[in-house]
Amino acid sequence: MPEKNHHVVFAGVGGQGILTASQIVALVAMKEGLDVRKSEVKGLSQRGGSVVSFVKFGPIVYAPLVEAGTADVLVGFEKAEALRWLHYLPPGQGIMIVNDFELPPIPVTLGHATYPPFPEKDLQNQLARLYKVPAKEIAEDLGSSLLMNTVLLGVLSRVLPFPVFRWEEVIGEVFVEPYRERNLQAFHAGRDRAEEFVVTG
Amino acid sequence: MSGEERQFLSGNEALARGAWEAGVVVASAYPGTPSTEVLETLATFPDVKAEWSTNEKVAFEVAYGAAIGGVRALVSMKHVGLNVAADPLFTSAYAGVNAGFVIVVADDPGMHSSQNEQDSRHYARAARIPVLEPADPQEAHDFVLRAFELSEQWDLPVMIRLTTRVAHTRAPVVLGPRRSIAKRPFQKDWRKYVMIPANARRRHILLEEKIARFRETIKGSPWVDVWKKDGPVGVIASGVAARYVQEVAPHFSLLKVNLSWPVPIQVIRSFAASFQKIFVVEEGDPFIETELRAAGLPVHGKEVFPKTGELTPEIVRQGLLGTTLPHLQPMEVPGRPPALCTGCPHTGVFWALSLLKVPVTGDIGCYTLGALPPYQAMHTTIDMGASIPMAWGMEKAGERAVAVIGDSTFFHSGIPGLIDLVYNQGHGTVIILDNRTTGMTGHQGHPGTGQTPQGKGKEIDIEAVVRAIGVDHVWTVDPHDLKATKRAIQQALQTSEPSVVIARRPCALLPEGRALYRENPHRFVEVEKCVGERCFSCLRIGCPAITVREGRAWIDAVLCVGCGVCEQVCPYGAIVHA
Numbered sequence: 221m222p223e224k225n226h227h228v229v230f231a232g233v234g235g236q237g238i239l240t241a242s243q244i245v246a247l248v249a250m251k252e253g254l255d256v257r258k259s260e261v262k263g264l265s266q267r268g269g270s271v272v273s274f275v276k277f278g279p280i281v282y283a284p285l286v287e288a289g290t291a292d293v294l295v296g297f298e299k300a301e302a303l304r305w306l307h308y309l310p311p312g313q314g315i316m317i318v319n320d321f322e323l324p325p326i327p328v329t330l331g332h333a334t335y336p337p338f339p340e341k342d343l344q345n346q347l348a349r350l351y352k353v354p355a356k357e358i359a360e361d362l363g364s365s366l367l368m369n370t371v372l373l374g375v376l377s378r379v380l381p382f383p384v385f386r387w388e389e390v391i392g393e394v395f396v397e398p399y400r401e402r403n404l405q406a407f408h409a410g411r412d413r414a415e416e417f418v419v420t421g
Numbered sequence: 422m423s424g425e426e427r428q429f430l431s432g433n434e435a436l437a438r439g440a441w442e443a444g445v446v447v448a449s450a451y452p453g454t455p456s457t458e459v460l461e462t463l464a465t466f467p468d469v470k471a472e473w474s475t476n477e478k479v480a481f482e483v484a485y486g487a488a489i490g491g492v493r494a495l496v497s498m499k500h501v502g503l504n505v506a507a508d509p510l511f512t513s514a515y516a517g518v519n520a521g522f523v524i525v526v527a528d529d530p531g532m533h534s535s536q537n538e539q540d541s542r543h544y545a546r547a548a549r550i551p552v553l554e555p556a557d558p559q560e561a562h563d564f565v566l567r568a569f570e571l572s573e574q575w576d577l578p579v580m581i582r583l584t585t586r587v588a589h590t591r592a593p594v595v596l597g598p599r600r601s602i603a604k605r606p607f608q609k610d611w612r613k614y615v616m617i618p619a620n621a622r623r624r625h626i627l628l629e630e631k632i633a634r635f636r637e638t639i640k641g642s643p644w645v646d647v648w649k650k651d652g653p654v655g656v657i658a659s660g661v662a663a664r665y666v667q668e669v670a671p672h673f674s675l676l677k678v679n680l681s682w683p684v685p686i687q688v689i690r691s692f693a694a695s696f697q698k699i700f701v702v703e704e705g706d707p708f709i710e711t712e713l714r715a716a717g718l719p720v721h722g723k724e725v726f727p728k729t730g731e732l733t734p735e736i737v738r739q740g741l742l743g744t745t746l747p748h749l750q751p752m753e754v755p756g757r758p759p760a761l762c763t764g765c766p767h768t769g770v771f772w773a774l775s776l777l778k779v780p781v782t783g784d785i786g787c788y789t790l791g792a793l794p795p796y797q798a799m800h801t802t803i804d805m806g807a808s809i810p811m812a813w814g815m816e817k818a819g820e821r822a823v824a825v826i827g828d829s830t831f832f833h834s835g836i837p838g839l840i841d842l843v844y845n846q847g848h849g850t851v852i853i854l855d856n857r858t859t860g861m862t863g864h865q866g867h868p869g870t871g872q873t874p875q876g877k878g879k880e881i882d883i884e885a886v887v888r889a890i891g892v893d894h895v896w897t898v899d900p901h902d903l904k905a906t907k908r909a910i911q912q913a914l915q916t917s918e919p920s921v922v923i924a925r926r927p928c929a930l931l932p933e934g935r936a937l938y939r940e941n942p943h944r945f946v947e948v949e950k951c952v953g954e955r956c957f958s959c960l961r962i963g964c965p966a967i968t969v970r971e972g973r974a975w976i977d978a979v980l981c982v983g984c985g986v987c988e989q990v991c992p993y994g995a996i997v998h999a
Contacts, residue, residue, distance in 0.1 A: 310746070336753070
């Protein structure tokens with residue numbers, strides 16, 4: 221059981237399954253007997269808006285929002301969104317897990333703005349570790365790009381202090397068949413291959 | 422932990438569960454972010470009579486009637502809903518209750534989904550109603566039990582004020598069993614419940630005396646929680662603000678105010694005596710701060726913390742400690758502006774209005790997005806039901822405007838405005854966007870659908886209501902039939918008597934809305950036929966699936982639902998389907 225509080229920030233675009241992913245992490249922490257808070261910032265759009273979800277867990281958690289500079293992990297479901305919420309990570313100590321996937325915002329597709337370049341080298345210097353995950357390809361190989369979020373959870377499971385059976389238990393409860401089995405496969409695909417996705421050099 | 426039931430609940434769900442445990446029998450609400458899930462959760466308990474009322478005033482009166490009738494009752498609403506319910510609110514404090522009556526109000530600092538960030542606690546003070554402020558889901562659960570007891574003990578309505586971060590945060594919540602509360606008989610007592618002046622004068626005096634006696638009893642726990650630490654600084658905070666203080670400044674002494682009005686002034690005064698400097702941290706207005714200043718306490722509040730927006734740990738740290746934690750710099754990233762959904766029925770109406778260039782008075786709902794590009798076809802949005810009377814006022818000022826109002830909003834407070842227009846012989850045109858649901862708050866039923874939390878109620882036909890009011894010029898159109906929609910609006914505008922266009926098509930996110938498109942093929946652009954920038958008529962629909970790729974229109978096949986609206990506007994026949 222962790223002695224300190226952990227803060228995880230999930231960032232992405234509405235419709236990517238961010239709230240399901242953060243709910244799974246929160247339930248895993250709760251079943252481990254920890255105190256948990258989960259809170260979101262959502263735009264007005266059901267789909268296509270910027271979404272950020274916070275999960276904080278530990279012996280005692282007071283407040284719902286994560287303070288800038290205190291996140292242990294930022295999980296970016298989309299590359300530009302990971303960059304938008306970078307300030308939650310502290311210099312030199314944070315872990316970023318980013319889906320190697322672009323969903324251009326409307327101003328970009330209409331030609332009013334450009335999609336930001338992903339500064340991989342700079343980020344490597346500013347982070348303790350960077351995982352760049354081809355979650356879409358892995359998910360599509362397993363049958364559906366909708367499994368992207370669970371692939372990312374598999375990678376996240378490598379950096380959070382929870383036993384694998386607890387993840388399996390919660391994923392098994394959150395999804396009904398036939399989605400249960402496919403999500404467990406996606407989780408393990410991310411978890412088993414996590415080391416491959418660490419950006420080095 | 423053994424035998425103790427814990428569930429991972431939002432503040433709204435926890436509050437609803439607490440109300441159920443308190444033996445609540447009747448619950449009513451009009452949906453409104455961030456309060457909606459209170460009633461949605463109460464409606465899942467078969468032993469609670471839960472209803473979506475037509476508006477917050479009605480919801481208040483239904484629950485209040487039930488409390489006077491002798492069962493515990495709860496009404497919930499968002500902050501601006503309390504404006505609608507303010508009339509019964511004030512007088513209910515005079516008349517008092519019979520069984521417990523709790524008013525839940527969820528404020529939205531930062532305006533995640535609201536038109537203002539008013540602080541509901543002012544109403545509690547103005548009406549002389551005690552207000553409790555929970556800080557997290559567990560307290561939302563616990564405080565509602567206390568609120569019912571308080572209500573019955575003092576024969577008063579009791580308010581619970583939530584803010585977005587209490588209402589929508591999820592946390593483990595320890596649950597208890599439902600209590601069995603005996604129904605109280607209704608005692609006819611015209612001096613208590615009939616607020617004619619002679620009785621109301623007496624009841625007002627009794628209310629002021631009651632509050633004075635109540636003030637004498639509120640000395641310490643449970644009205645405050647205190648954490649004493651060494652050092653010269655003390656903090657007084659309420660709601661989620663207290664939790665930020667505990668997180669960022671655990672070394673400061675903290676007095677957490679649970680009862681925000683009347684403030685437990687004796688205990689605060691003795692706490693404050695031990696410190697050289699006292700901060701007040703609260704979400705919203707300087708409410709507790711003002712009370713403390715009036716009592717002569719030299720506190721620091723909103724000169725340190727912002728009066729606008731919601732609090733964050735960063736703001737609380739900066740205010741209390743003057744520091745910021747080191748963090749990475751975020752990068753400049755283009756925004757993701759809100760947009761109507763693909764297949765949204767509203768697109769057709771706003772496409773037509775943007776071409777007709779007529780002034781449009783708007784209302785509250787998803788369709789407020791009609792004010793944004795590419796339509797820019799809504800020019801006022803103030804409050805629920807305002808569209809029709811404001812269009813009539815514009816007409817009196819010499820501007821012929823179109824009022825646009827949603828179906829649920831029409832029932833909420835649109836009908837009196839339409840009656841006013843007809844009665845006073847205005848000429849105005851009203852468009853009712855009938856998407857068969859209360860869309861923005863997540864698909865609650867309303868009288869026009871007949872859907873209730875329990876299933877099927879009585880469906881009330883909008884067209885029949887409109888005709889019964891005396892509107893003789895009524896068109897019902899499918900807003901995805903662009904020609905018919907535009908023609909109906911044009912004809913309505915040429916009418917010299919009140920006219921109504923009902924644009925009816927189910928919300929694209931409802932099962933019946935999705936079913937309309939299930940068999941539809943996706944549209945795509947034949948690149949060689951598209952003339953690009955010279956035209957881009959399709960972009961005026963504002964469909965999120967249609968964007969630009971290499972100078973030509975392009976339709977995202979994943980997002981496209983196949984509604985076919987874009988096919989109707991392309992003058993070059995470039996938008997096709999397989």
